[in-house]
Amino acid sequence: RDELEERYQRLLQEYEGKDVPRPDTWGGYVLKPHTFEFWQGRPSRLHDRIRYRKDGDFWHVDRLSP
Numbered sequence: 604r605d606e607l608e609e610r611y612q613r614l615l616q617e618y619e620g621k622d623v624p625r626p627d628t629w630g631g632y633v634l635k636p637h638t639f640e641f642w643q644g645r646p647s648r649l650h651d652r653i654r655y656r657k658d659g660d661f662w663h664v665d666r667l668s669p
Contacts, residue, residue: 640667 642652652667 637657640652640654642650644650648669650669654665654667656663
């Protein structure tokens with residue numbers, strides 16, 4: 604972890620105020636979710652379900668029933 608943190612700090616300094624270069628073949632997607640849900644299953648099937656809903660610039664967090 605220390606090595607990762609050190610490299611991150613070096614790169615922050617190296618690219619401060621600059622665009623980080625990307626390969627010419629760089630592609631990707633921009634995801635703009637309005638709602639998403641995380642859940643963790645349990646043997647009892649009483650899963651933990653947490654939903655995030657976007658409302659303007661804010662996210663609402665709700666616990667859902669299994």
